[in-house]
Amino acid sequence: MPRAILVTEADSRLGAELVRLLVERGHSVAAVMDASGRGEAAESRNPLLLSWNRRSPVSARSVLLSALNAFETLDEALILEPPSAVSPGLVEAASADIDRALDDAKGPLFLLREVLSTFARTGRGTLAFVAGGAASGPVEAATREAFRGLATAVLGAPGPGIVANGFQPGPAPADEYAAFIDRTLEEKGRKIGGRWFPVPPRGGFLQGVFRTTSTP
16 A cells, blocks of 8 residues: 655665665655755655755754655655765764754754654554664664663553564665665565664575566
């Protein structure tokens, strides 16, 4: 059944691939992108392209309202971990970059508050927290632990009618990670909640996924 789905970080390689897979399945997708990048571009209904300032609670609310105005409902949200571009060495990191990384880490909190409020009103919804790879330095480690801590807390008590899960990439590249998330959501991630799903080693689950999807 087609669903109305919101995907953050849609201007990243992983986010763009998730949007593509979900649209191909016939879902209505709101693709949320960094406001400092492409800016406003809500010309296409599917995917619906939305601009987001991660540091603004007003922007988070605007994103939700735009998705609801377009689709009339919201069934699912895929919240991707924000990227970090801070020097691996803490001593070498610029203060402005540290501030920016910590401010961007607020984005999932602001948006999650709006998503959970929407799901509470409808009494149903699916949440997927999508973690990034290994941290390259202490600042990135701090923001990634904050994201995982938020996800773990919500997985434990998402609210009535809400199914919430998390995804972990391991060494998988973005396209394989996206395929794993898409397939897991289809098979069980919208029914069973409270779990972290790690990408299995290559040659197992994903080998079957790519053999299936590459068959004419």
